[in-house]
Amino acid sequence: ASDVYKRQILSAVAESYLQGVSTRRVNKVMAALGVEGISASSVSRITKELDEKVSEFLSKPIEHEIPYLFIDATYLKVRDGLHYENKALFIVAGVRDDGYREILGVKLADSEDSLFWQDLFEDLKERGLRGVKLIVSDGHKGIQKAVRESFIGSSWQMCHVHLMRQALKKVPKKKQKEVADMIKEALVDRQKYNDLIRELDKMGYKGAADTLERFQYDVMNYIQFPKDHWRRIRTTNIMERTNKEVKRRSKVVGAFPNDESVLRLVVSILIDINEEWITGNKYLIMEQ
Structure with a gap:
């Protein structure tokens, strides 16, 4: 099967798995995709593969300079102990020095103070983020302070x-x-x-x-x-479609059983979108 097809199957299994769906129901999903009989051990293997993909995507080196950085939040229901709460999922994207867009990071917020942002920015910098001139986001608490401290000489733009x-x-x-x-x-x-x-x-x-x-x-x-x-x-409109897609596909899940399951699904979606971005058209014409 082609890689894209395999990934769709993985994603379908993962989505079912995320919902705490029984192996029987997963088998139905697989049958619908033309893949016969899949065992519980295959499902857990696939989930493990997916987790590896997620962590690989979230730790991949950032190779280009990123003059423009965009941060936007989307809200998802996640179980926390015995109750469900709305958590903010922040997606970070950038326009690279060659004019292409790239998705750079994802983080589920437990709080939105400046320490959260500093952690996020430090992680991106460790992966190679550099050359940032403008950071565009909404007015989340703590973000301005973190931008001032993490990106000296850069500006923050309120969307x-x-x-x-x-x-x-x-x-x-x-x-x-x-x-x-x-x-x-x-x-x-x-x-x-x-x-x-x-x-x-x-x-x-x-x-x-x-x-x-x-x-x-x-x-x-x-x-x-x-x-x-x-x-x-x-504006952060660059993220509109991304957020819509995350929302559309996570609606199926309803509420997520835990943080890992959120990342498993969301990052699968982002890997696809990122692929389109970096092989598609330039987003901006950069001055040489």
Whole structure:
């Protein structure tokens, strides 16, 4: 069988296995894929192979310089002792110096303080991460501090989409479109942005004004880079499809029995996406 096909089978077995599905049901999945009879020992062997793939992917050397680093979270239900909780799964991607995208890391958060981020960044640096000029994410607690300490001389960019979402939460429904348009217009010019903070305050939207003010030094860092990169480096939209795919395929599972099972499934998905990225089209044209 081709490698891709094998991987799909592995992934199907793993997904069934993740759900605590009986060997009988796994056999059904296999039969549907045209692979007859698989024993419990095969399932555990496949799971072990999958775990090896996961750890290989999560420790692979980062060979290119990564000028642009993107971090985004997706939330999954994971069992913790006797109860289930929503855990944040952070996916880290980058645009390399040759203009291709690459998925660089994944980490399940138990907390989001700056120590969590520092660990994540240290791990990436040990694997060879270098040349980072801009880190784009939403305003997770602790991330700015960790960026300042881990990437001296780099800038942090607050994702415009997340900024907008956060600000609009504090505006009445019927006014949201109007305020969204105002924010969009202001996000290209520092003076306009500062004027808008004052204007929102006057309009009585103090919460929205506070949000804009809190990130005022971090919303326009993208402007120092080539103009034809702007659209793609001021948000974490690069991750949208990745997160959608993770969500779509983990819906089948519902709630995960443990952290390992999350990584097993998510990393299988990311290995596929990464393959498409590095063999597909360039994401940005980098200046030589």
